[in-house]
Every structure is written in structure tokens, then in C-alpha cells.
Amino acid sequence: MAFLDLNNLEKTFGTNRVVKDFTLGIEKGEFVSLLGPSGCGKTTVLRMVAGFETPTSGSIRIDGQDVTGQRTNQRAIGMMFQAYALFPNMTVADNVAFGLKVKGVPRDEREARVTEMLRLIGLPDKGGSYPFQLSGGQQQRVALARALAPRPRVLLLDEPLSALDAKVRVSLRNEIRAIQRELGITTIFVTHDQEEAMSISDRIVVMNGGIAEQAGAPFEIYNNPRTRFVAGFVGTLSTFSATVEDAEQGLLAIAGQRLAVAKGAIAAQNGATVTVALRPEAIHLGHAEGREVVLPATIEEVHFLGSVIRVRARVADTVVALDTFNRPDQPPPPQGSAADISFAARDLILLPQ
Amino acid sequence: MTRVLAWGAFLGGCLFFLLPLIGMTEFSLKMRRGEYSFDAYRRVFEDQRFWDTFGYSLILAGATIVVGVLLVVPTAYWVRLKLPQARPVIEFITLLPLVIPAIVIVFGYIRLYNTSSVLPLTGSALGTDILLTMGYVTLALPYMYRAVDTGLRTIDVATLTEAAQSLGAGWITILARIILPNVLVAVLSGAFLTLAIVIGEFTMAALLNRPAFGPFMQLLGANRAYEPPALAVIAFAITWGCMGLIQLVTRFSKHERAKA
CATH class of the missing domain: 3.40.50.300 (P-loop containing nucleotide triphosphate hydrolases)
Structure with missing residues (x-):
């Protein structure tokens, strides 16, 4: 007790x-x-x-x-x-x-x-x-x-x-x-x-x-x-729609890119659409080692918060939020510019349906 | 133009209130032919009945204030805390003494508490004094309730109560140590208003045949020329003295200054 x-x-x-x-x-x-x-x-x-x-x-x-x-x-x-x-x-x-x-x-x-x-x-x-x-x-x-x-x-x-x-x-x-x-x-x-x-x-x-x-x-x-x-409610979250390719093997497809999550983590049938989410710190602006999923995006908003810069980028019909550390030698991308975003499949949060 | 009108209205108001007062005061000083003197005041103060009736009314005013505070503070507190929906009803009840003439109330009392009733309060001086005190409490209710309610509005009654409860305090401790000290100035203003009402009240005391200050003023007014205005000036001085005391208490109360 x-x-x-x-x-x-x-x-x-x-x-x-x-x-x-x-x-x-x-x-x-x-x-x-x-x-x-x-x-x-x-x-x-x-x-x-x-x-x-x-x-x-x-x-x-x-x-x-x-x-x-x-x-x-x-x-x-x-x-x-x-x-x-x-x-x-x-x-x-x-x-x-x-x-x-x-x-x-x-x-x-x-x-x-x-x-x-x-x-x-x-x-x-x-x-x-x-x-x-x-x-x-x-x-x-x-x-x-x-x-x-x-x-x-x-x-x-x-x-x-x-x-x-x-x-x-x-x-x-x-x-x-x-x-x-x-x-x-x-x-x-x-x-x-x-x-x-x-x-x-x-x-x-x-x-x-x-x-x-x-x-x-x-x-x-x-x-x-x-x-x-x-x-x-807790933290900021960007959600994507993903298609289940092989539920047993944990294979998903987002915007035509295949990615693997933990086996058995997907509680949906093959061919079904599921919602996956990412925290802003899990999304990287540009290409980065170990982040196998790369998607083209358009920068919509840039918020300078001091040590962190929060960027809102549009990927197809989804707006994602990503955080990047402020570096004086690396100014944030201008609004409206094109940029790639990348993330690792292991950082995906599979939301309950 | 608006300023001129405002000042005009202010001066008009001042004259309306002050002229009769000045006239009355001046008349009260003219007892000695051809010169101003305090003879009328001296006569009033020399009259033993003045001191007897004034003392009696003062004692009853004290009793009225104590009963009024014991009745109104817990009621207004409880209504604010637990029964906010009952506020209009309570406010209506407290306003009733303003619309029901004192003579009606006192006849009701006499009928209910006469010597052949179950509770024959009019059968003894003490009983009648108790009855008169209750009557005064009723008369002062609209003023006392409003004063206390306004005081309660200036503090966060619910949170202070909960804070005290969380520290182990019961209802009596909360009322005596938290609520009452925080509305003390409001209670005092209600008390001074009560004092002013009791000192000047005539109907109830006269019909209950008690030796109060109000009937004495009436008696004097019916038989003398210069003493009644002197008495009225004294009564005004007492009332204004009470108002001044309210201000003084507010000024010297540290935490009350913070609320202002």
C-alpha cells in the first residue's frame, strides 16, 4: 500500500x-x-x-x-x-x-x-x-x-x-x-x-x-x-500519415519512403493508414548521419527562441515543427525556402488508433 | 462649462446641508440676549436626565453592537462562503427594517411579548431592555449587514478559509482570528452607524417606555427653545466623532492600508 x-x-x-x-x-x-x-x-x-x-x-x-x-x-x-x-x-x-x-x-x-x-x-x-x-x-x-x-x-x-x-x-x-x-x-x-x-x-x-x-x-x-x-498535450508533436507495408516486420511508408520500426510495434493490418509522430528535437534540418528518412520541405515559419530556433516546415500536406540549436555561424533558413528534413525511424512515436 | 456646473452643484449641495446646520448652531448659541454663549449647552450638560438617558442609550448601543456583530458577521460570512445563491434573499431580509416602520415592529413586539404571552419580556425592565436591544439590532441590520458584506468583499474569504482549515483551524478560530480581524474596519463602521441610530432612536424606546436619549430629546424639544438645537448639535458631534473614529481606525490599521 x-x-x-x-x-x-x-x-x-x-x-x-x-x-x-x-x-x-x-x-x-x-x-x-x-x-x-x-x-x-x-x-x-x-x-x-x-x-x-x-x-x-x-x-x-x-x-x-x-x-x-x-x-x-x-x-x-x-x-x-x-x-x-x-x-x-x-x-x-x-x-x-x-x-x-x-x-x-x-x-x-x-x-x-x-x-x-x-x-x-x-x-x-x-x-x-x-x-x-x-x-x-x-x-x-x-x-x-x-x-x-x-x-x-x-x-x-x-x-x-x-x-x-x-x-x-x-x-x-x-x-x-x-x-x-x-x-x-x-x-x-x-x-x-x-x-x-x-x-x-x-x-x-x-x-x-x-x-x-x-x-x-x-x-x-x-x-x-x-x-x-x-x-x-505533453510537448510539441508533428504527425504524419503512414501506410503499413508489413505489420509483422514493422515496415511503414511515409511519402513513398520505406522505413522500419520495431517489430510488432504496429497494431494495424497491412495496407492500413496509421498516424506516426515526431518530437521537434527528433527532426533535423538537412541531411544528418543516422537519420535515414529524408523528405523535401518548404520553410514556413522561423521562431528565434534564443538558444533554440523552432522551424515550421511543410512536408506535402503536413506542417512539422523542428528544433535546431542556435549557432551564430549558421543563420536559420529564410522563410519560403526549400530544404530537406531528416529523421530516424527509431524516433517515431506510433500513436494509438 | 461642465466644471462650472459641477462646482455649482457641489456648492448648492453644501449650502443645502450646511445652512440649516449653521442656522441651528447659531440659534443654539443665542440663549443669552444680545451675545453668543454656550448657556444652552451648559443647561443640557447640567441636566442629570441628559447623562442618565445618554448613558442608558450608550449601554444599549453597546449591547446592540455586540448582538449585531455576533449575528451579522457569521451570517454574511456563511452566505459568502457557502450560500452565494441565498444572497439576494438575505439582502432583501436585511432591507426590511427600512420599509417596515419602527412603530409596526414595536407594536408587534408588544403584542408578542406582553405580560400575558409565553415570553413576557415587557413584564420587567431587563426584559424590555432585551426587547429594545433586539429592536435596535433589527433597525441597524441594513447598515451593519452592508458594512460587513462590503468588508468581506475586499478579502478572498474562500481561500483564506481553506488556508486556515488546511492549517488545522476550526470554524470559530477562522471567524475570530482570520475573518473578523480582516473586516474589523467594516465591522467598526457598522458599529458606529449602529451607535448613531441607537442614540437618536425615539419610537421604540418611547413606546416601550424606556429612559433612552431619543425620548429625552423629544421631551426637551417640546418644552424648551434653545436646548433642543444644542442637543441636536451634540448629537451631530457624536455622529461625526464616530465617523472620524472610523477614519482613524482605518489609518492606524497597517494591513487595511495595504488593501486601500
Whole structure:
């Protein structure tokens, strides 16, 4: 049994089934992200774990204890919100001490813990400040300290970085991850930002329409998406139509070129049309060694992103996206020019039909 | 042209409100023939009934504020948090005291709580005081509810509640330590409005035969010439003093300044 067990969770609002048969086990100290578009049910799952929503059916167990019917304030969880939710009438120190006060922790112990927490988040001298005197990033750090101070069993993060600017987001997410590792606290992180989820999670659960489409390590999710939705939602994907030439031998044809994928990987009959996909980093501009498939293309768009240049090229009736590293001695091809693209058959992702 | 009209309207408004006040104040100072004096004010302050009735009304105002806060803050909080669909109904109910005359309410009270009823509150002074307090709570409800509701609008009630719950807090802790301190200025403005209403209220106190400030003002107005305007100026000063206190509290409340 996992440390945090969500078993067959269902949540219905009126006639709308927001979460459908959601099952997930999270080990102690694991950092799991719930990733998905708006309305996929990820926040509802988090809110059920927190106790803010009661599951229509299913159960939630923390450390072997069934907490499904327990109120939020009995669950010993810590939570960070998108809107910081610091208590405006209290100083930073009072905010951090709040959970400890509620628990009845003696004053000396409480003050020591507050000092420890403020040091942990890198704001040791801000104890006397009010939330309005802090920046967004600092407020969210305080919210983290406040959530961690009473030593919760599970830390729940409800899109805590969404309201912050890009630079602060990156630094704070790394800080959150570092603190989570240091304390070894079991964490669920809800986000719609795939980069955020992939950069800090041990495991990602990709959700769509109230169900968990796939759960796995970021590497696994990105490279071996099990459903079309996961493939399309996580990262950028270019799709091609291919004809199955020999399903048993793993032979396909794309734009008249024959290529071999792993034997038995094709779950379609000979002559059938299947969809294959490629990540932008798997497609090369021009010919390259080890990339046996070469297709003629027309450059449609060039986006300079700094270290990477993203090129959109048209191949027959398909537009593919490819990434190439920026090199000052090699300017990107001009828009409208003709160029070959190449890729290796081993990089193809065969999408389920 | 528009500026001239705007200034004209502003000056017209000022004159409309200030002229009667100035006239009344001036009249209250003319008790001594041929010169201005504070004789009328001295007479009022020397009258023991002034202090007795004012003290009585002040105590009842305090009780009204306490009951009002205990009734309105949890109600407005709960409606915002859990029953937003009930808001129009609650707002309508809180507006009723504005459309139902106080005399109707007090006759209802007398009929319901007279000495031959199940709950004979009018049978004793304390009972009548309780009844009067409840009446004042009703009268002040539109102002108290709106003040508190406006205060609640300035904070993220739902998220703050959830944050406190996640830290182990129960409902009473949340209300007392999170919600109330964050709407304190709104509660205080509601409280000062309540104070102003209670101090000047006549109908209920007179019909319940209680020695409140309102009936005393009426009594004085019926028998004297210079003291009533002096009393009115004092009442205005009390009200404006309350308004000033609201401003003062807002200014000295650090986190309230942040919201502004």
C-alpha cells in the first residue's frame, strides 16, 4: 500500500462527472504532479485530498488511515494556493506560526520552528513584515513555510506558481523542489504547465476529462505517450500519415519512403493508414548521419527562441515543427525556402488508433 | 462649462446641508440676549436626565453592537462562503427594517411579548431592555449587514478559509482570528452607524417606555427653545466623532492600508 492512496475516486457536480474512477498511489517522499488542461479534474482531485470536496465515491488513505470522511482540519495536510492566501492581518512570523498555535504548540517551540522555517525559505529577517510588504515570490515562500511549519503528512500545491512572473517561477519551483527533497515530504503539485511539471516531478499524472490518461516519470511520459491526448498535450508533436507495408516486420511508408520500426510495434493490418509522430528535437534540418528518412520541405515559419530556433516546415500536406540549436555561424533558413528534413525511424512515436 | 456646473452643484449641495446646520448652531448659541454663549449647552450638560438617558442609550448601543456583530458577521460570512445563491434573499431580509416602520415592529413586539404571552419580556425592565436591544439590532441590520458584506468583499474569504482549515483551524478560530480581524474596519463602521441610530432612536424606546436619549430629546424639544438645537448639535458631534473614529481606525490599521 502506498503512503497516499487514492482509490476509485469519483466526483460529480450535478450531472457533471468531473473526476472518473481516479486511482493513484503515491509513495512517501514522492513528488507527483497532476498535469492537464483546465477542467480536466486535477484541482478537484487535489481538493478531495485536502478535504475541501467530498468524493462522490471512492476512498482516500494517508499512511494507512482512511481520511475520506475527515474534515480538512483533521487531516494534517499543508497547502499552498495560487493566490498565496496569507492572512493579511498577521505578520509573516504570525502567519507561519498560525498552524502551530492552532495545534497548541508551546510558545518557545513555536518561535524556534518559525525561525527555522523562515531560514529555510531564505527570509530570516522578514518575520515582522506584513504580507503586503512582500513581493509575490516572497509571499509564496512564506505560504510554503506556513504550510510546512506544522509538519504536515502531505503537501498540496495548487498551481502555486501561476501568479508569478517567469523568472521567479523558475527559481521558486527549484526552491520548492529542493525544500521538498530536504524534508522528504510527500507532495502533490497541480499545474497546467508541462514544463513546470516535467522539471520538478518524480512522476506526472496526465489528466483529461476527469481520468488519469497516463502516470509515469517525466522521461517516460514525454518519450512514450500511451494515448493521443498525452502525446499531444505533453510537448510539441508533428504527425504524419503512414501506410503499413508489413505489420509483422514493422515496415511503414511515409511519402513513398520505406522505413522500419520495431517489430510488432504496429497494431494495424497491412495496407492500413496509421498516424506516426515526431518530437521537434527528433527532426533535423538537412541531411544528418543516422537519420535515414529524408523528405523535401518548404520553410514556413522561423521562431528565434534564443538558444533554440523552432522551424515550421511543410512536408506535402503536413506542417512539422523542428528544433535546431542556435549557432551564430549558421543563420536559420529564410522563410519560403526549400530544404530537406531528416529523421530516424527509431524516433517515431506510433500513436494509438 | 461642465466644471462650472459641477462646482455649482457641489456648492448648492453644501449650502443645502450646511445652512440649516449653521442656522441651528447659531440659534443654539443665542440663549443669552444680545451675545453668543454656550448657556444652552451648559443647561443640557447640567441636566442629570441628559447623562442618565445618554448613558442608558450608550449601554444599549453597546449591547446592540455586540448582538449585531455576533449575528451579522457569521451570517454574511456563511452566505459568502457557502450560500452565494441565498444572497439576494438575505439582502432583501436585511432591507426590511427600512420599509417596515419602527412603530409596526414595536407594536408587534408588544403584542408578542406582553405580560400575558409565553415570553413576557415587557413584564420587567431587563426584559424590555432585551426587547429594545433586539429592536435596535433589527433597525441597524441594513447598515451593519452592508458594512460587513462590503468588508468581506475586499478579502478572498474562500481561500483564506481553506488556508486556515488546511492549517488545522476550526470554524470559530477562522471567524475570530482570520475573518473578523480582516473586516474589523467594516465591522467598526457598522458599529458606529449602529451607535448613531441607537442614540437618536425615539419610537421604540418611547413606546416601550424606556429612559433612552431619543425620548429625552423629544421631551426637551417640546418644552424648551434653545436646548433642543444644542442637543441636536451634540448629537451631530457624536455622529461625526464616530465617523472620524472610523477614519482613524482605518489609518492606524497597517494591513487595511495595504488593501486601500
